[in-house]
Amino acid sequence: MSISLENISKTFNGFKALDDINLTFEDGKLTALLGPSGSGKTTLLRIVAGLELPDEKDNSKILFNNEDVIDKPVRKRQVGFVFQHYALFRHLSVFDNVAFGLEVKKRKERLSKSEIHEQVFELLRIVQLDTMADRLPSQLSGGQRQRVALARALAIKPKVLLLDEPFGSLDAKVRAELRRWLRKLHDDLHITSIFVTHDQEEALEVSDRIIVMNHGRIEQVGTPDEVFHKPATEFVMQFLGDVNVFHGRVDKNQTLLLNNAKEEANIKFLVRPHDFEILLENNNEENIFPVKAHRILTAGVMVKIEFVDKSNHLILVHLSHDSYGEIQLNLGDEVFLRPKQHHFYDN
Amino acid sequence: MQSRHIEKGLYPPFIINALITAITLVFLALFLILPLVVIFGEAFREGISIWWGSIVEQEALSALRLTLLVAAIAVPFNLFFGIVASWALAKFDFWGRSFIITLIDLPFAVSPIVSGLIFVLLFGIHGWMGPWLVKNNIQIIFAVPGIVLATMFVTFPFVARELIPLMTEQGSEEEQAALTLGANGWQTFWKITLPNIKWGLLYGVILCNARAMGEFGAVSVVSGHIRGETNTLPLQAEILYNEYNFTAAFAVASLLAFLALITLALKFFVESRINKLETL
Ligand SMILES: Nc1ncnc2c1ncn2[C@@H]1O[C@H](COP(=O)(O)OP(=O)(O)O)[C@@H](O)[C@H]1O
Ligand SMILES: [Mg+2]
Numbered sequence: 001m002s003i004s005l006e007n008i009s010k011t012f013n014g015f016k017a018l019d020d021i022n023l024t025f026e027d028g029k030l031t032a033l034l035g036p037s038g039s040g041k042t043t044l045l046r047i048v049a050g051l052e053l054p055d056e057k058d059n060s061k062i063l064f065n066n067e068d069v070i071d072k073p074v075r076k077r078q079v080g081f082v083f084q085h086y087a088l089f090r091h092l093s094v095f096d097n098v099a100f101g102l103e104v105k106k107r108k109e110r111l112s113k114s115e116i117h118e119q120v121f122e123l124l125r126i127v128q129l130d131t132m133a134d135r136l137p138s139q140l141s142g143g144q145r146q147r148v149a150l151a152r153a154l155a156i157k158p159k160v161l162l163l164d165e166p167f168g169s170l171d172a173k174v175r176a177e178l179r180r181w182l183r184k185l186h187d188d189l190h191i192t193s194i195f196v197t198h199d200q201e202e203a204l205e206v207s208d209r210i211i212v213m214n215h216g217r218i219e220q221v222g223t224p225d226e227v228f229h230k231p232a233t234e235f236v237m238q239f240l241g242d243v244n245v246f247h248g249r250v251d252k253n254q255t256l257l258l259n260n261a262k263e264e265a266n267i268k269f270l271v272r273p274h275d276f277e278i279l280l281e282n283n284n285e286e287n288i289f290p291v292k293a294h295r296i297l298t299a300g301v302m303v304k305i306e307f308v309d310k311s312n313h314l315i316l317v318h319l320s321h322d323s324y325g326e327i328q329l330n331l332g333d334e335v336f337l338r339p340k341q342h343h344f345y346d347n
Numbered sequence: 348m349q350s351r352h353i354e355k356g357l358y359p360p361f362i363i364n365a366l367i368t369a370i371t372l373v374f375l376a377l378f379l380i381l382p383l384v385v386i387f388g389e390a391f392r393e394g395i396s397i398w399w400g401s402i403v404e405q406e407a408l409s410a411l412r413l414t415l416l417v418a419a420i421a422v423p424f425n426l427f428f429g430i431v432a433s434w435a436l437a438k439f440d441f442w443g444r445s446f447i448i449t450l451i452d453l454p455f456a457v458s459p460i461v462s463g464l465i466f467v468l469l470f471g472i473h474g475w476m477g478p479w480l481v482k483n484n485i486q487i488i489f490a491v492p493g494i495v496l497a498t499m500f501v502t503f504p505f506v507a508r509e510l511i512p513l514m515t516e517q518g519s520e521e522e523q524a525a526l527t528l529g530a531n532g533w534q535t536f537w538k539i540t541l542p543n544i545k546w547g548l549l550y551g552v553i554l555c556n557a558r559a560m561g562e563f564g565a566v567s568v569v570s571g572h573i574r575g576e577t578n579t580l581p582l583q584a585e586i587l588y589n590e591y592n593f594t595a596a597f598a599v600a601s602l603l604a605f606l607a608l609i610t611l612a613l614k615f616f617v618e619s620r621i622n623k624l625e626t627l
Contacts (some may be wrong), residue, residue, distance in 0.1 A: 051523055081527040087520035093544045101528035105539070156528055233455040 001192050002027040003157045006061040010043050010216075017043045018054070021217040025160075028190045030183070032175065032203035035213035035237065038130045041196040042084070044213075045162050048194065049081050050074035064159065080153030080191075084164040086145045088137040094148050095133040098123055101156035102300060123151040126185070143174040150182075154189075163195040167202065179206055187259070200240045204228060212236050234268060234345040244271045244315050248344070267344045273318040274302070275341035278327055282336045289337045295328055384536070386604045389597035401598035410573045410583035411602065413491065417566075417579060418559040421498040425555050429506025434540070436507075437514030438522070451507050454500055463497050463568025470496075489571030494579065497565040509551030513544055536619045546621045553617065557610040561603060 003025040008182035010018040017040045033041045047062070051074055051095050054060045056309040064071045069077055089097050098120045102111060111119070124130040127147035129266040137145055144165060153161060166182065183206050186193055195201050203210050205226045212219040212227060212235075220232040225263035280287060291307035295316070303324040307315040315337060329335065358364065361433050401407060468474050470487040480487060487493045506577055521543070525535040530587075546550060563581040570577045572586065580603050587596035 049527060051527070075531060076522075077527075077530045078529070079527060081524065083520055085520065087522055087524040089524070090538060100525065100530070100538070104525075104528065104530040152524075152528065275429045292431060 001065045002063075003048060003160060003192065003194075004061070004066075005044075005048070005065040006063070006084070007048060007056075008044070008060050008062070009056065010040070010047065010053050012025050017216050018047070019175070023211065023217060023221070025192060025194055026209070027192055029208040030193045030195070030206065030308075031211060032207035033194060033196045033211050033213060033217075034200060034203040034239070035197055035198065039211055039213045040216040041198075042164055043216075045081075045164055045194060045196055049079045049162055049254055051079045051081070053140045078156060078159050080156060080158030080161040082146075082161070082163040082166055083147045084156045084168055086137070086149040086164075088145055088148055088152070090137055093134050093136060094124070094129060094140070095120055097137070098151045099146055100152065101346065114294065119155065125321050126154075127151045129280065130246075142170050143178060145199055146170065150185075154191075159192065161191045163193065165198070167195075168200075175202075182206060204240070206207050212239065214239075231343060232314040234270065235272050237343055237345075242273050242316055242318075244273065245270055250344075268337075268345060269342055269344045271339045271342045273304070273316040275339060276315075276317045277340050278329070278339045279319070279338055280327065281337040285338065287339070289315065291335060291337055293333045293335070296329065296331060298324070307335075350540060366522075383604060386600050389593060390601035392597075393594050396597045397594060398601070401595040402602065404595070406578070406584060407595070407599055408573045410578045410580050410599070413494070413576075413578065414560050414580045416491070417495050417498050418556055420495050421502055421559045422556050424499055425503050426505050426548070426552055429503070429510060429555075430544075432507050433510035433514050437511050438519045443622045448511060451504050452502075453503075455504050457560065459501055459564025460568055461547065462501050463565035466493055466497050466500070466565075467570050474575065477609065488569050489573065489577060493569035493578065494577060496564055498559050499570055501562050501565045502558045505555035505558065506548065506551035509547050509554075510544055513547040514540075517543055533624050538582055546617055550617045550621065553610055557607065568603050 005021055005023045008018055008021040009016065012312070014119045016319075021044065033044060035041050037311060045050060047054050050069070050072060054062075054070075057070060060070065061068050064077070065220065086154065090315045092100070099116055102116045102119065105111075122132070124133055127150055129144060129147055129151070134142065137148065138338050146191055150163075159340040160252065163182075164338065167178055170178065179202060182195075182229050204227075207224060209222065210224055210227045220227055220236045222230070222232075227236060228240055231240060237243055248267050248269045249265055250267055279288065282290065289307075289309050291309050293305060295306040297304040298321070302318040303321055305319060305324075307317060327335075359367070402411075428498065433452065436444060454461060467488055470476055470480060470493065472481060472488075475490075487496065520537050521539050525539045530538065560579075561581060563585070564578075566579055567585075570579070570582055572578060572582060574586070580599055584596050584599040584603065587593075587599060
């Protein structure tokens with residue numbers, strides 16, 4: 001099922017949490033809502049679910065497959081919602097948590113006890129918790145709770161799955177595991193899914209599409225490749241990884257001059273740490289930076305080098321161990337940096 | 348549990364420790380246990396049959412009946428409105444919310460005598476609604492309805508005070524989850540909200556009930572002390588005492604003390620359940 005939002009705004013006590021959002025979530029895709037804390041991701045998700053109403057209801061639309069659901073209450077929207085802190089029913093066992101959505105159905109739509117039992121256990125097997133059906137939520141680890149929450153949301157056969165920071169409060173290793181597992185689950189079930197995250201790596205790794213948000217607005221919509229390689233705004237570029245910022249001028253002849261003097265600059269020039277080439281000598285090129293090696297970190301997947309330029313600006317460079325081995329750089333060495341790839345944005 | 352982890356150096360020396368404990372025990376014995384012993388001692392001084400005779404005596408029985416009736420009305424009423432008020436105050440944020448939370452404590456803050464007088468001012472013959480009530484032949488003050496109203500007022504805070512912090516802490520995410528899973532408001536209340544507050548609720552109800560049965564001041568003002576009609580157990584005990592009928596007075600008092608002991612036992616049980624849930 002596809003979801004379209006038209007003219008969605010939300011104000012809390014005069015504060016605009018969402019500012020005129022227009023969006024389409026494609027059928028069967030896993031979309032990430034990516035943005036810093038406070039950018040309105042949760043609010044947007046809650047509006048889709050019906051847990052929150054947009055301002056000016058008359059103007060705005062929430063279309064589920066072209067049907068406007070703005071007047072439908074939460075319980076009739078059939079959305080699977082996984083809350084950031086799970087919101088498991090603390091007094092119910094894992095089994096009863098998952099069975100809840102099936103048991104509150106109207107009598108004529110409700111399945112028999114044995115059918116419910118069967119369906120719940122099928123879901124518990126999918127989330128690998130069938131051996132823990134009798135436990136209370138307080139007797140589970142964070143990752144297990146998360147999976148119960150997911151199974152519970154899936155039990156109602158939702159048309160859309162909404163996940164609010166699903167891995168937010170888990171430790172790094174469990175996180176990476178669940179992330180892959182969620183992707184696989186989505187590939188098996190193909191439910192239109194939206195998940196909120198503030199972790200760009202997570203969004204890049206798991207999703208089909210990414211929506212980058214900031215201050216209640218959409219900065220960019222695109223595939224992970226598009227937002228990473230062609231960031232539409234400076235914000236997106238900054239948010240999707242480390243960047244080095246330089247100030248420069250584009251003059252009348254459209255030639256670029258980097259001088260790092262803020263006063264005369266009319267553009268910002270952004271380079272990712274892995275987009276530099278290190279030259280041992282200056283062969284009279286324009287726009288290369290004489291720098292000195294200030295710190296070298298070799299423990300990690302990449303070698304991370306901090307250079308300083310003439311005016312003591314820090315420049316971060318990432319290098320593969322192989323390339324690092326080739327140039328034989330030592331602390332204090334003076335070399336030249338040439339950007340291989342860059343993006344620039346108006347100042 | 349926790350005291351075991353406190354470092355040795357934090358304990359006061361043995362002598363001081365023993366002294367503090369001894370003072371506490373003497374104090375407890377003097378102010379809590381001794382009165383209880385006296386009540387039961389006086390009540391049974393002339394033997395069980397005299398005690399029993401004082402209990403099944405007509406006026407005493409009528410006082411017992413009235414006390415149970417008042418509690419049977421006031422407690423369910425406060426149970427219901429306590430839940431409603433706590434729910435509204437804990438799960439929604441609106442203008443004036445904290446003022447209302449403070450206001451709920453009003454019955455605890457004012458003297459019970461004043462609470463009783465409020466109802467006399469409202470419903471007494473010379474009160475605001477007095478003439479209208481007289482015209483329609485409704486009697487509230489110096490009758491059972493007045494006693495019930497005064498008791499409700501005095502005992503209102505017990506349930507709400509117990510539930511508001513509990514419900515505020517639990518938030519409303521579980522309820523929201525229930526709604527997304529297709530539950531309606533009624534199902535959400537019975538299956539999610541109520542089970543989550545049941546022990547706190549029971550605790551509040553026990554305290555509410557104890558006070559409803561034992562309330563003296565407010566009830567005394569509105570009762571009129573009509574023997575066999577508008578006397579509750581505490582009022583009956585006082586009347587008998589003032590008439591130097593000590594044995595009968597203490598017999599009635601022993602009933603109240605007995606109710607108090609049952610309350611304490613229940614309270615102890617519920618408290619240990621709550622603690623167990625919290626450490627889970
Ligand atoms: N119920 C609310 N009342 C008042 N302000 C809110 C409420 N919910 C969210 N906000 C505000 O709206 C902004 C966006 O919040 P949210 O959608 O939770 O952001 P995110 O999930 O991206 O961190 C925040 O500044 C937050 O303080
Ligand atoms: Mg959020």
